[in-house]
Amino acid sequence: MAGNSTAQRSADGETARRAGAKWAILGISVGASVAAVLTAATSGLAAFYARQIVVPVGATEELEILHVSGFDDEMTVLLPADDETTVNGVYSLWFDEGRGHARIGNVIEYDPTSRTVLREVLGVDSGDLRAARIGRWNGTYYRNPQALQVPSEDVVLHTDAGDLPAWYIPGDPSAVAAEDAEATEKTWAILIHGRGGTRAEGLRAVPTLRAAGISSLSISYRNDPEARSGSSSRYGLGDTEWLDVDDAIEFAISRGAERVVLFGWSMGGAIAFQAAARGRYKDRISGMVLDAPVVDWFSVLDEQARINRLPTPIARLALEMISQPWARWITGLETPLDLNRMDWVTRAAELRVPVLLIHSDDDDFVPSGPSHRLATVRSDLVTMPRYDKARHTKEWNVDAERWSDDVRSFLQKIVVSDREGSASVR
Structure with missing residues (x-):
């Protein structure tokens, strides 16, 4: 009896061990499955966010x-x-x-x-x-140059991305002091709109520029609504679009311009920074006027992830996807984007032309923090008046007179510097 009892206990123990091992294996399997599901979900959300960043979408009426x-x-x-x-x-x-x-x-x-x-x-x-x-x-107040009732010309920029439409609006030389006429006549402004916008966005600057005697070229660029090539279009966030600004400067030079001032709104600011640093005609750029510019994409994308309640690991993986070759099949980008190259707080020492930064502190799309940091570390070149109630790129809309005064004052300094430079050469 005792032997049978011992044998029974041994059998029961073996059964229990086998059952425990079975459940342990099942637990590992379930854990691995949950981990796989979570990893897939994280990757899926990151991929979705990455595509949202680079895929152009049409404006919605809501x-x-x-x-x-x-x-x-x-x-x-x-x-x-x-x-x-x-x-x-x-x-x-x-x-x-x-x-x-x-x-x-x-x-x-x-x-x-x-x-x-x-x-x-x-x-x-x-x-x-x-x-x-x-x-x-x-905030795109004027839909075309005709709404401004000023002379204009439809022109085409020939680029490696195809033919891109632009508007040329001449300056008004009669509004300029005689001693400044030559400098302003040979200065053009290149107007660069933001992500998802059109060349009409830059027309708000035209009255101020015409009154300064400066001609304007309001451009479209690759992947914007007027120049998309089907579903394959992808934004370069400035890392590719600057090439079209280079072609715009070449066009201006062919029409008699000797120097240009780049105007950029939002992502147009990121594009302007790249053109001023990498372009064939960077030596022709006398200055930049940047309205709510993207100075650092990391800050912008982190803020958008926070607003959309996207967990930090997912946001970071999305940034990895748009900047690494392995994710090209996910994002559709031909070439990964170099976000570090577009961080102008880190690259502040490389800035070489005067900049007027106009950026409202209540901007909830492109945070003004990087603009302030750039203005602090490069106070020798960057002027940044304080705006605080204009949201994103609407400083002109809220107070056109103040915006124009700030721009006019900045342009006058450039014109005087160019005039004195020309005099010293003679």
Whole structure:
């Protein structure tokens, strides 16, 4: 009996050990499966975010147009109140999938109870605003040079990415002092719009430039809405688009320009930095005016990941994907992007031309911190007046007079420096 009992206990123990081993193996298998699923999910989210960064997408109309009243020059529009629509200034309201365009003025009334805002309609340039139900709010105030009622010419830039449309707008020499006329006549401004925008974005600078006697070339570039080559288009975040700015400078030189000032909005600022550092005609660049520029892509993409509640490991993996050869099949990029080369806080010592940085501190798309850091470490070249209530690239929209004064003062310093330089050479 005792022997049988001992044998039974031994058998029971072996069964238990086998069962334990089975569950241990199953536990390892389940753990590995969960880890694999989590890794796949992380990689999938990172891939999605990486593609969002580099794949051009069309602008969406999501702002509800609640009511339009009045006639002709006395129209008003009622809109939902948000961080954009409640800021005074002049803006664009696009509708009917971009075919309709209205210029919107200051706030007339804000109702905190209904969370609505009533604003002036300064003019409807195209479309039927009364029939519109949704629209898109942005700072691109003039839709084309005709809206400015100034002379202009449609031109084409011939680049390795194909033919790119641009607008040439001559300066007004009659508005310039005689001693500055020669310098301003030979100075052109190259206007570089931001990611997802069009060449119309830069037209806000034209009145200021014409009054300074400076001609403007408002350009499109590879991968923007006017120059995409199907679904294969990918943004280079400035790492490739600067080549088109180089061709724009070449065009300006062919028309008599001796020097240029680069104007860049948002990603257009990142493009301008690269053209000034790497271009064939970098020695022709006298200065840069940068509005809410991307000075450092790491800060921008980290901030966007935070806003979208994307965990840091996923955000970091996404950045790795757009900057490493192994992920080209995921992102669709022909060449990985060098984000370090586009970090101008780190590269501040390489800056070689005067820069006017205009960047509102409440910008929630491109943080102003890197702009401030660049202005601090290169105070010898960088001027940065403080703006704090203009959101992203809307400093002109909020206060066109102040924006113009800051730009005019900066341009005058460049013109004087060029004039004195020319005199010393003679």
